[in-house]
Amino acid sequence: MVDKKKRRRRDDWTPPPKSAARLAAERDMRQFKALQSLPPVPQRRVILAGYGMALLLFAMFLGFLLPSLWVVEDLRSRGVPVAAEVLDTSNNKYGDVSKVEVRFEGPDGAVETELHDVAGKYPEGLFPGAVVDVTYDPRAPGRALTTGWVENPPMVSSPLLVTGALTPPVLGLAVFITIRRRRLLKERKRITAS
Template identity: 45%
Template sequence: MALFFVLPSHSLVQDLRSRGVSAAATVVGVDSKPKYVKVRLVSSPKAGTEVKLWDYAGMLPETQTGASMIVTYDPEDPSRILAQSWVEDPPANLPAYGTSALAVICLGLTTAVIWRRLWILRTFGPEEPPASSTGGKKPSAKSTGDTKP
């Protein structure tokens, strides 16, 4: 589950670091929740293009309509765009950290329950192993189909 939060964000940042183009942009729309931040590129070959910023692990930069910012976008796909500061130094990926912490806790608790169960079975288990499927009796020659005298 943690990889679900880490891999897309990490690959986007790596792609933008390797082939991204930086440009000035103006924020033209911000949802109040925020579910999106829409920017218009100002100084780039794609000037005038309006694009929604890509979220980084479900997070978007705090900004307001009319604000200026420097963004980095993929020239092949301008919809893949992040604030330049997030490309240079991505924020903490809290959903991935939280999911990793929960996974470690669950693994630790599962291990503790298994060890406790094994200890209980060894300490308070029966003195003798249970009888086999023959009911504790030794198989006779008749029951095994042995016809030798």
């Protein structure tokens, strides 16, 4: 009679040892799968573009704000108030005033100039032929502003609000992407080191 082979129980069975090449291949496959599961790393140029846009928006914000403040302060300290006649006004494509030309008597005769803007904004309600009080700089008569705006300048304008409101979120997004890139690179380094 033939001897029956003793059947092994499952818990008795051990797999044969794996070769070093097979172990290395399995490790490489685990690393590959782990790296594939990670999201893509943000590129440096995206981060630099974010910081560049934030810097540009902040520069535009200061470009709208500071020259207006300087003109107002100069006219408050040494400005001469006079009555001026409005020669021409023009509107931009949105219907806002984009230019106001006035004529007034300066120290060397009649001066025709454009009113200076305050934070990208021009006075409303002026029409050709109207008389308005302006304050001009005797050193540079081309720098003129309505007297009401010299005393109480409107520091809130659309360009100022838009650039001021967009700067922090754009900067925050650039910082967030930078931090995310660093974390993803650390995670990739940890996966490839194991």
